[in-house]
Amino acid sequence: MKTNIPVYDICSLTNNSKDDILISRFAHYLSVHKNLFIPHKHSFYHLVYFTQGGGSQTIDFEYVAVKPDQIYFMIPGQVHNWDFEGHVDGYIINFSAAFFQSFLLKAGYLDELPFFSGIVADSVIDIPADMQTIIPALFEELVKENAGEQLLKADMIRAILLKLFIAVSRLGNKHDNVPxxxxxxxxxxxxxxxxxxxxxxxxxxxxxxxxxxxxxxxxxxxxxxxxxxxxxxxxxxxxxxxxxxxxxxxxxxxxxxxxxxxxxxxxxxxxxxxxxxxxxxxxxxxxx
CATH class of the missing domain: 1.10.10.60 (Homeodomain-like)
Incomplete structure (x- = not known):
């Protein structure tokens, strides 16, 4: 199929053909990848937690205002671009579908998480005040674990990520009372x-x-x-x-x-x- 929409995989962002995950502070990521402001697609799962900044982004042609203590999730194939204002920072995690396959017996586990549905309304979440210390602390754990070389490093990253996913899933999921x-x-x-x-x-x-x-x-x-x-x-x-x-x-x-x-x-x-x-x-x- 013809395409002039950039499609990025993790390897193209890290210059390492073996990488299945990228964890970074967001300001540093933006300074390295300046071309991601134009519409593009990912071949991986993608999430960002904003701690500073403003402006907007579009996810599959839906406009979303950017603000601190907001987290958004994207699945492979969605079209995305940013239009930030001022200094923007936070955390970013990109990971491939294969990253969890050897860790979870349930192959479709990620599909069951409401924010990985591909529906923008379910994928952009404002973190309530009582969780605005807990959620960033999990991202800090991920950044530190990723920077080290401890035994079973990848499994610890997977475990912290799952803890993060479960914590966010519990934040007012509108399907909580659905059978x-x-x-x-x-x-x-x-x-x-x-x-x-x-x-x-x-x-x-x-x-x-x-x-x-x-x-x-x-x-x-x-x-x-x-x-x-x-x-x-x-x-x-x-x-x-x-x-x-x-x-x-x-x-x-x-x-x-x-x-x-x-x-x-x-x-x-x-x-x-x-x-x-x-x-x-x-x-x-x-x-x-």
């Missing part, structure tokens, strides 16, 4: 969309794969996300269209074909209904 079965069903639906959004576009097709009725799937999405199942599917298709549209080497017809639309006209009508603008208008606005 475990419903939450698992929703995440399985979202995973199926991720794998099949170019070929399966109807709720009934996903309901069949989940062994439930379309009405059950719609009720689940409406209760947990506030939108019907069909809208969840269309939102994912529209998001991928936006990611492709910022690549000016791709024609509109090529994008329509990649997303499996019957023709360019149908794709344009779909995109305008979802995004409020035509593909050409979206591309022009984001290019400027």
């Amino acid at each position: 475990a079965y419903n939450y698992t069903l929703l995440r399985n639906f979202q995973k199926l969309i991720e794998k099949n959004y170019t070929t399966l576009k109807l709720p009934k097709e996903y309901a069949e794969l989940l062994f439930i009725t379309p009405n059950h799937l719609n009720a689940l999405c409406s209760a947990m996300l506030g939108i019907p199942a069909g809208e969840v599917i269309r939102n994912r298709i529209a998001l991928e269209a936006k990611r492709l549209l910022i690549n000016r080497e791709l024609g509109i017809a090529e994008i329509a074909d990649q997303l499996n639309f019957a023709d360019n006209s149908y794709f344009t009508k779909f995109f305008k209904k979802q995004a409020g603008v035509t593909p050409e208008e979206f591309r022009k606005h984001n290019h400027n």
Whole structure:
């Protein structure tokens, strides 16, 4: 697939082909990687905790204000860029999917964490006052452990990271009171969309794969996300269209074909209904 969107892996950021994790103070990271202010993608999991600074960032074309005591999480493939104001500092951690594979028996453990869903509203979290000492202390532990050469260093980093993930997961997760079965069903639906959004576009097709009725799937999405199942599917298709549209080497017809639309006209009508603008208008606005 043609692309002019930079896609970074950890190796390209550390110049070491064996690295599966990068831990750094954020101000130092920014001073080294000055090119990350333009829209780019990661092939790794990514999180930042801000201790100083302001401005904004966009995650998958959603604007988010930056402020101290805020943490955000990203999964591989999301489009991201920053527009900071003043001195910005904090902590940054990048790690590959493989980093935890040898440590956890549950291969899908990270997928169960609400902030690694790829949904921006669930991934940007303001840390409450009573945790604003605890969370930075965990990041400090990670920085110090990473700088040393103690026995089982990588496993200790994994253990501290898991402690951090659990602590953040407990901060007012809106799915806390949802039955475990419903939450698992929703995440399985979202995973199926991720794998099949170019070929399966109807709720009934996903309901069949989940062994439930379309009405059950719609009720689940409406209760947990506030939108019907069909809208969840269309939102994912529209998001991928936006990611492709910022690549000016791709024609509109090529994008329509990649997303499996019957023709360019149908794709344009779909995109305008979802995004409020035509593909050409979206591309022009984001290019400027």
